[in-house]
Every structure is written in C-alpha cells, then in structure tokens.
Amino acid sequence: MDAFNAVFTPDNINYIMRGFWMTIRVAFVSIIFSIAIGTVLGIVRSYGNFILRKLAGFYIELFRNTPNLLWVFVCFIAAPFPTAFGRACCAYVLFTSAMMAEIVRGGLNSIPKGQFEAAASQGFTLASTLWYIVIPQCFRRIIPTMMSQVITVVKDTSFLAQVAIGELLFNTKDLMAKLPVYTGEAIGFPEVALLFGFAMLLYFLLNFTLSCIMRYIQRRNNAATNQHTNG
Amino acid sequence: MFLLQQVFELWRWQDLLASWPRFATAFLNTLEIAVLALTLSLFLGVMFGLMSTSHNLPLRIITRIYVEFFQNTPLAIQVFFVYYALPYAGIVLNEITIGILCVGIYTGAYMSEVVRAGIGSIPKGQFEAAASQGFTYIQTMLLIILPQTVKIILPPLVNQMVNLIKNTSIVAMIAGMDLMYRANAWATNGYMSYGPSYLLCGVLYFAICFPLSTWARGYEEKLKRRDSQTSKELEKIEEVVA
Numbered sequence: 001m002d003a004f005n006a007v008f009t010p011d012n013i014n015y016i017m018r019g020f021w022m023t024i025r026v027a028f029v030s031i032i033f034s035i036a037i038g039t040v041l042g043i044v045r046s047y048g049n050f051i052l053r054k055l056a057g058f059y060i061e062l063f064r065n066t067p068n069l070l071w072v073f074v075c076f077i078a079a080p081f082p083t084a085f086g087r088a089c090c091a092y093v094l095f096t097s098a099m100m101a102e103i104v105r106g107g108l109n110s111i112p113k114g115q116f117e118a119a120a121s122q123g124f125t126l127a128s129t130l131w132y133i134v135i136p137q138c139f140r141r142i143i144p145t146m147m148s149q150v151i152t153v154v155k156d157t158s159f160l161a162q163v164a165i166g167e168l169l170f171n172t173k174d175l176m177a178k179l180p181v182y183t184g185e186a187i188g189f190p191e192v193a194l195l196f197g198f199a200m201l202l203y204f205l206l207n208f209t210l211s212c213i214m215r216y217i218q219r220r221n222n223a224a225t226n227q228h229t230n231g
Numbered sequence: 232m233f234l235l236q237q238v239f240e241l242w243r244w245q246d247l248l249a250s251w252p253r254f255a256t257a258f259l260n261t262l263e264i265a266v267l268a269l270t271l272s273l274f275l276g277v278m279f280g281l282m283s284t285s286h287n288l289p290l291r292i293i294t295r296i297y298v299e300f301f302q303n304t305p306l307a308i309q310v311f312f313v314y315y316a317l318p319y320a321g322i323v324l325n326e327i328t329i330g331i332l333c334v335g336i337y338t339g340a341y342m343s344e345v346v347r348a349g350i351g352s353i354p355k356g357q358f359e360a361a362a363s364q365g366f367t368y369i370q371t372m373l374l375i376i377l378p379q380t381v382k383i384i385l386p387p388l389v390n391q392m393v394n395l396i397k398n399t400s401i402v403a404m405i406a407g408m409d410l411m412y413r414a415n416a417w418a419t420n421g422y423m424s425y426g427p428s429y430l431l432c433g434v435l436y437f438a439i440c441f442p443l444s445t446w447a448r449g450y451e452e453k454l455k456r457r458d459s460q461t462s463k464e465l466e467k468i469e470e471v472v473a
Contacts (some may be wrong), residue, residue, distance in 0.1 A: 065393070065440035066433045069411055074415035078234040110466065145469060155305035162404050169308055176315060189319035196312045200304045207303035220408055 003190035024147040027154045030092035038100025063098035076163040107142035147214035160226030237426030238278040257413030264330040264399045271335030276342025283347045301340035314405045326407035338395045344389045349380035389447035
C-alpha cells in the first residue's frame with residue numbers, strides 16, 4: 001500500500017497522463033497523414049505510369065525494409081520542421097505511409113478485373129473508375145488490416161522516449177528516476193512494477209479498444225460477404 | 232539536410248572505415264539477436280498456435296491472454312520493464328539476452344496468430360478423418376495438419392520475420408550494442424557523422440530485410456495465381472496479422 005501511495009499521487013498521475021496525451025496526439029496526426037499519403041502511393045504504385053510506379057515502389061521498399069527507430073533518429077536530427085512534435089510525426093508518416101501503401105496495393109489487387117472492364121464499357125475514365133467503383137470496395141476490405149497498422153503506430157510512438165519527447169514511455173521512465181527524490185526514500189520493485197504496469201495498462205486499453213473495433217468491422221464484412229455469396 | 236551533405240564528405244567515410252570492426256561486431260550482435268529470437272518465436276508460435284486450436288478451454292484462455300497482452304503493448308515498454316524493473320527484484324540480464332527474450336516472446340504472439348489462422352484454413356474433414364483412423368491430437372497436428380499449413384503460412388511468417396529483424400533495433404534503446412545503437416553512438420562520440428553512419432545502418436538492415444520481403448511477396452502472388460481458394464485463405468490470414 002505504501003508503494004501504491006508513493007507512486008499514484010495526483011501529480012504523478014497527471015504527469016503520466018500528459019505523456020499519454022502526447023502519445024495519442026502523435027499517433028493521431030501520423031495516422032491521418034499516413035493513410036492519405038499511403039493511399040495515393042498505393043494507387044500510383046498500381047496504376048501510375050512507368051516512372052511514377054518505379055518511384056513509388058522505391059519509396060515503399062525503402063521504408064518497409066528499414067527499422068522505424070532509424071527514421072525516428074534521422075527525422076529528429078534532420079527533418080525540416082521547427083518543433084519536436086512535427087519531426088516526430090514526420091518519422092512516423094514516412095514509415096507508416098509505406099506500410100499503408102502496401103496495404104492499399106493489396107486491396108486494389110483483390111478487386112476483380114471485370115469491374116474495370118465493366119466500368120470502361122460504361123464510359124468511365126480510369127480516374128472515375130478508381131474513385132467511384134474501386135476505392136470504396138478496396139477500403140471496405142482493407143480497413144481491418146489498416147486498423148492493425150494503426151495499433152502498430154500507437155505502439156511505435158514509444159520510440160520517442162529515445163529522443164526525449166515527453167510521451168507515455170518517456171514520462172514513465174522519467175518518473176521512475178525522480179521518484180526517490182520526491183519520496184526521499186529508495187524505491188524498490190513494487191514501485192517500479194506499479195509504474196510500468198500502469199503505463200502498460202494505458203497502452204493496452206487504447207490498443208485493445210482499437211483491436212475490438214477492428215474485429216467488429218471484420219465480422220460485419222464477413223457477414224456481408226457470406227450473405228452476398230449465399231443469397 | 233546536413234545529413235545529406237555529410238554523405239558526400241569523403242573524410243567522414245574514411246573515419247567510418249577506420250572503425251569498421253565495431254560496426255561488424257554490432258552487425259553480428261544484431262544477427263545473433265535476430266536468429267535466436269526467431270528460433271524462440273517460432274517455437275512459441277507453433278506451441279501457442281496449437282494450444283489456441285485445441286479443445287481445452289484453459290489452454291485457449293492462456294493463449295488469448297498471451298497474444299492480446301503482447302500484441303497490444305509496445306515492445307519498447309516490455310524491454311524497459313525487463314531492463315529497469317527486474318533488477319530491483321534481483322534479476323539482472325545482459326542487454327543481448329534481454330533483446331533475444333523480449334523480441335522472441337513479442338514476435339511469438341504474432342507467429343501464433345499466423346499458425347492459428349493457418350490451422351483454421353484446413354478443412355474440418357481432415358481432423359475427422361484423422362480421428363477416425365485413431366490419430367491422437369498431437370499426431371494429427373504434427374503429421375497431418377501442420378505440414379499442409381506450411382505452404383500457406385510461409386509468406387505471413389516471413390513477413391513477421393522481417394518485422395522481427397526491424398524490431399531488434401529496439402535493443403538500441405537499452406544500449407544493447409546492436410547495429411542501431413552502434414550507428415548512433417559512433418556518430419555521437421566521434422565527429423557527429425550521423426549521415427554516413429545512419430546510411431550504413433539503413434543499408435545493412437535493408438540488405439537483410441529486402442530479399443526476405445521480396446521473396447515472401449513473390450511466393451504469395453504465385454500461390455494466389457495458382458488457385459482462388461488459397462488466395463481467400465491468405466487474405467484471411469493477412470487480416471489477422473498485418
């Protein structure tokens with residue numbers, strides 16, 4: 001109980017929650033931009049002209065095959081953004097947009113060729129075929145896969161602890177170092193375990209909620225497909 | 232943009248070349264962590280994958296807890312917990328061991344989902360046929376079901392392998408003497424040559440991951456072209472583990 005009281009003072013909880021809020025902000029901004037850029041890249045990779053296709057392919061392969069942590073370091077030093085927040089988001093957008101592009105490409109590939117032929121026979125241009133016919137179907141299919149990538153982004157924001165951005169993991173670690181100063185006593189395993197356990201619980205609650213949403217969409221999609229094929 | 236500028240300064244590369252043994256050791260450490268973690272994760276993946284498809288409820292609950300916990304909390308915080316918190320309980324491990332254990336157990340959760348989905352893709356009739364011939368559960372799995380799933384789960388397994396290799400870089404966060412750590416530390420302690428050292432680091436990771444992910448995609452597309460049934464199963468597996 002002493003350990004509990006020492007760790008969970010209002011100030012400490014407030015500090016951890018500020019970190020959690022930072023985690024959510026970085027993840028949210030990164031995901032929005034990644035999905036937008038990734039969708040464009042995925043479409044270009046599949047339907048662009050030769051040069052654009054190769055360029056998009058190069059970008060996707062480059063970021064898919066190198067660690068995200070490397071890009072956090074690189075962006076933190078060199079990205080042309082004035083704030084640490086901007087540089088952090090830049091790292092995740094670079095990396096995740098490549099992953100999203102690959103997911104979108106997979107979704108586009110799964111659309112039967114007949115759809116394009118049918119659209120062409122009705123006088124649709126490629127752009128309007130994509131916009132009105134292919135992309136809506138593609139997104140419905142790939143949303144569960146995208147959601148699990150979203151969870152990955154939330155988890156990967158913990159890399160920012162390494163570049164001293166006050167997100168959840170950094171604040172937790174920081175608090176661990178400061179706790180003996182606050183309480184005036186040496187800390188032991190119970191305090192540290194409570195501290196890390198609390199941070200893990202926060203990450204878990206956020207990600208588990210996301211994965212429950214993902215499964216719900218998956219079940220609804222499957223039900224819709226089954227109904228379609230049976231009926 | 233000064234990183235790019237540094238890449239074109241010859242003396243920085245000469246400096247880097249002079250300390251190549253340290254990079255070589257770091258690269259070997261990364262490989263060591265990756266190979267041992269991969270072994271551990273495959274073992275855990277098959278074990279928990281089998282447990283999750285068994286008819287024993289407690290076993291299924293255990294696998295669910297394992298998978299949900301490790302898929303929904305960051306690897307970095309697990310590593311930090313082992314590195315910072317366990318010493319208070321008297322458990323002190325060296326950084327590379329921590330890397331192998333944490334990365335292995337973390338990826339094991341993903342591998343087990345792949346194995347579970349693979350087993351789920353085998354028609355029920357096979358299990359019934361095996362049971363009618365007097366095969367036990369373990370025999371059915373090892374002799375009949377798993378060999379058939381290998382073909383279909385290979386691409387997602389290799390994709391997880393690529394993720395595992397990229398995730399070994401997290402060991403750098405606890406000064407684990409791996410490639411990422413060395414690239415960072417070498418530049419910080421020397422002439423701030425971040426450009427060349429990050430480039431080398433990226434190229435080395437790329438050199439291991441690119442062949443693997445390219446092979447996985449090629450093989451997957453070949454499988455999908457061959458029959459539409461496999462294609463559907465693969466899509467299902469991909470939804471479980473992106």
